[in-house]
Amino acid sequence: MPTPILATKLYIPPPRPKVVHRPRLLERLKGDMQRKLTLISAPAGFGKTTLVSAWIVDCGQPVAWLSLDKDDNDPARFLAYLSAAVQTLAPSVGDTALALLQSPQLPPAEVILTALLNDIATIPHDFILVLDDYHVIESQPVALAAAFLLEHLPPQMHLVIATREDPPLPLARLRARSQLIELRVADLRFTPAETASFLNQVMGLNVTDPDVAALEARTEGWIAGLQLAALSMQGSDDVGSFVKSFTGSHRFVLDYLVEEVLQKQPETVQTFLLRTSILNHMCGPLCEAVLLERAAPGQATLEYLERANLFLVPLDNERRWYRYHHLFAELLRQRLQQSLAAATGDPESAMHELHIRASQWYEDHGFDFEAFHHAAAGHDIERAERLIEGTGIPLHLRGAVVAILDWLESLPVEVLNARPSLWWRHASLMLIDGQTTGVEEKLDAAEAALQDVELDARTRNLIGRIATARSVLALTRYQVDTMLAQSRRALEYLHPDNLATRGSATWIMGTAHLMRGDRGAARQALTEAIALSQTCGDTFTTILATISLSNIYESETQLNLAAEAYRKILQLVGSQPLSIIYEAHLGLARVLYQWNDLAGAEAHGQQGLHLARQYDRVIDRFIICEVFLARVKLAQGDVDGAAAMLAQTSQSARQRNFVLRIPEVVDMQVLALLRQGDLVAAAQLAQTVELPVTSQARLHLAQGDPSAALTLLATGRQQAEAKGWQDERLKVLVLQALAHHAHGDGRAALQLLGEALALAAPGGYIRLFIDEGQPMAQLLAEAAAHGILPEYVGNLRAALEIEQARPALLAQPLIDPLSDRELEVLQLIAQGLSNQEISERLFLALDTVKGHNRRIFDKLQVQRRTEAVARAREVGLL
DSSP states (O other): OOOOOOGGGGOOOOOOSSOOOOHHHHHHHHSOTTSSEEEEEOOTTSOHHHHHHHHHHHSOSOEEEEEOOGGGGSHHHHHHHHHHHHHTTOTTTTHHHHHHTOSSSOOOHHHHHHHHHHHHTTOOSOEEEEEESGGGOOOHHHHHHHHHHHHTOOTTEEEEEEESSOOSSOHHHHHHTTOEEEEOHHHHSOOHHHHHHIIIIISOOOOOHHHHHHHHHHHTTOHHHHHHHHHHHTTOSOHHHHHHHOOSOHHHHHHHHHHHHHHTSOHHHHHHHHHGGGOSSBOHHHHHHHHTOTTSOHHHHHHHHHHTTSSEEEOSTTSOOEEEOHHHHHHHHHHHHHHHHHHHSOHHHHHHHHHHHHHHHHHHTTOHHHHHHHHHHTTOHHHHHHHHHSSSSOTTSHHHHHHHHHHHHHSOHHHHHHSHHHHHHHHHHHHHTTOOTTHHHHHHHHHHHTTTSOOOHHHHHHHHHHHHHHHHHHHHTTOHHHHHHHHHHHHHHSOTTOHHHHHHHHHHHHHHHHHHTOHHHHHHHHHHHHHHHHHHTOHHHHHHHHHHHHHHHHHTTOHHHHHHHHHHHHHHHTTOOOGGGHHHHHHHHHHHHHTTOHHHHHHHHHHHHHHHTTSOTTOOHHHHHHHHHHHHHHHTTOHHHHHHHHHHHHHHHHHTTOTTTHHHHHHHHHHHHHHTTOHHHHHHHHTTSOOOHHHHHHHHHHTTOHHHHHHHHHHHHHHHHHHTOHHHHHHHHHHHHHHHHHTTOHHHHHHHHHHHHHHHGGGTOOHHHHTTOHHHHHHHHHHHHTTSSHHHHHHHHHHHHHHHHHHHHTTOSSSSOOOHHHHHHHHHHHTTOOHHHHHHHHTOOHHHHHHHHHHHHHHHTOSSHHHHHHHHHHTTOO
């Protein structure tokens, strides 16, 4: 579910019909629009928003507007509204950024902003983006996001920030580079002439020049103070006496004037102002619900307040939604506290009642998140919990999760102990948010709170939920025994109708079996988890269990089945960047790698890495992705790049104590050292961890000791066949063939290679063979001479020829060099294969082959196949 966008936050305030014309400031604002930023910084009440809205009318450029509030301190909400604001000018811009925000864990802000900025760069005209009330932003992540936006601002975009205080942006650097237009208090305060114009023309008073000068001096040109003074003077018979008594600092003057203004309003209006001050946004029916008084019709009162200039800001063109001026709202809330204390003696309960009325109205009208906000403010825990349990709040989005987590964090322990389900909810939402620290303690507290509770069906179901959360936590720590124990406990206690949680627990059980190597039990549990989750419409668990099942397809050498399943998952998820699908990208990348589609493997590997990095930093999934990408670099011939990446990955794994990942990193580092020809360093590094049998055997082969390799591989094959692990058996067969060939036993080598080819051919394995280099090339040549699987062996030999020609092709004499895949297609074109034959040979769609042809022709600057072959030979590509 996308983040709901309140359109009124994107509404550009229209110029007021009566306003002081300020040409000196408008001229300053026009300035040099090639500069990045216009900053309007001054305390409340200096007319910042009014000035910008007046300037927009004559600026001659399209303008996007975003009015910020405290809720925008959530990065997800800020970025969503930022994208939505730009979409008011270019509807298609920002779709990618908004899609990135539909994730349980918010991607790095730089990633989302990069997507947005790339979209903005396509806008063909200059435009302005206004961020109003920026001072409400206190969150460091949002501040860093704004700084990143400013640093990488496209040239056609100009940013305007209106704020009460300077934002944490590199203002000094912008000044030094002449990239900043600034308006501050000294610029914004009314001059004596503007003060006179405001008091006498806009407010309709008849203030003498001496009194104007006195008010201007005492308010220091502060526009809000002057406005409040003018409201107080309306109807006064002695303006001079009022001006003389008008003294004090802004705070005390404002308190005095608000009191004066409020006292001059009818009692019904005063009540309306005070009680509706709890609302951040208001409409007539909502105000009526809060007041429970039909004597003061909500819409009519709002329209009266707007006409009376009582600090009411319209939020839409229909004049349906409004808000109070922030400073005015703060003061009204202070007065409300005082009023309720005087009237009831229990102001807290009375305030809670107002919030609960607002919550009820929001819930009745489908605004569940706003309803939760007021239920929490009204301390109605039962209502707030019920709203969380419902389907109206998008709990898979981080913005909603963080707001609820903040509320749960604020609750006293006594309240949580009285409602153990809130302890569980807190822990579960932390896991959804990618947090693991503190989860176990909250689950412990939930169980402790249940000790004296009657073990009825509801309590049993909660125990099952707690156990499920523990099993998920154990998965993040690779604690297989705990995963099995807690998932079994969950299934024992969960209500039979709780299909969603039962599906999650069964998925964890299947994953635990898979991690133990019991693939049969894993397949059975995962199939059941998919059935349960599909029955109840739990897409989340369906995706997770299907990914795990696809891993089993891979392990059974069923690459086509695995690729189809991974692609269906990615199609199901669409553009939503859910972190859980990192493994679908990585799984598809592994299959594409074996099919020798290195470009596709790298693309999906990078996407998997990006998603894996969304997890809490104590979770190691990104290490797995980096190791795979290093393997791709090795296949691309970039051995030094792979070594450098692995060095960084090794450092990350050791710093974070990811002990289970260190052997995988070392394994790939040993392979990189072998590719570099450094056998001594490879052997030394291999002694630091226990490498897989196949990796140890490969090292022995590189050292010229095939006998030692064969001894290891015999044991490895026996284990793989005993467990029915087809993937491990295939790897062993390939190395056994090479070892026998190196040992001079050609007959045994060909027999073992034939077994490996027969096992690998249905899945279309390529890299498994060609990664072994020249020894495999010799062995495949012998297999071809003996007529072993001629078509498959022919494909492998063609791929190996391209692989061995790579060093000469890296220095292509083309401005835009051909990619590895394009070189492969070009080789097959030169052999006379048709597009259909190339498609079948490379396991590519026909349209994909045609696309490669077009790019090859463009890069070679030719029109047809014969010209491409001739040109390629001319420049040494063939």
